[in-house]
Amino acid sequence: MRKTVQCVVAYPATLPWGASTKFDLEYYLKTHMALIDKYWGPYGLKSWEVNEGLEGDGIRPRYIIQATLQFESMEGLLAALAAPETNKTRADIFNYTNVEPEIWVLKEVGRSMI
Structure with a gap:
């Protein structure tokens, strides 16, 4: 199993x-x-997943949306973030939200496939 690098983009609620x-x-x-x-596929983006925070019984999510992007390598992620085309993705943010996302870069260290 090849371990991936993840870029998590979380939008505060x-x-x-x-x-x-x-x-x-x-x-x-x-x-x-x-x-x-x-724009990021050519830099090794393998997949992405988007999750929405749920509310209920007095629980309010800290983040309304969280996207996890899987990259083949840290080098690919860094190249994607530095690519000129990334300015287009950044400029698009305020077309769908009024908040700056928080971004975390993570390395997969384990996984279960049940």
Whole structure:
């Protein structure tokens, strides 16, 4: 099993002053993630997954949306982040949300396939 590098992009559910975040999930999935595929695929993007935070019984998620992007290598991820086309993906952010995402880079250290 080859271990991958993950780039997690998490969008907070609230703005710093407590107001709810705006997020157009349909645009994000159909338009923004298509840009990610187009511009980051050549740099080793293997797959992505988008998850939505759930509310209920007094539970409010800290993040409204979290995307996990799998890359073949750290070099590929760094090249994608530095690519000129990445300016287009960054410029697109405010077409679907009013909050800056938090970004984490992680290395897979284990996995279960049950």
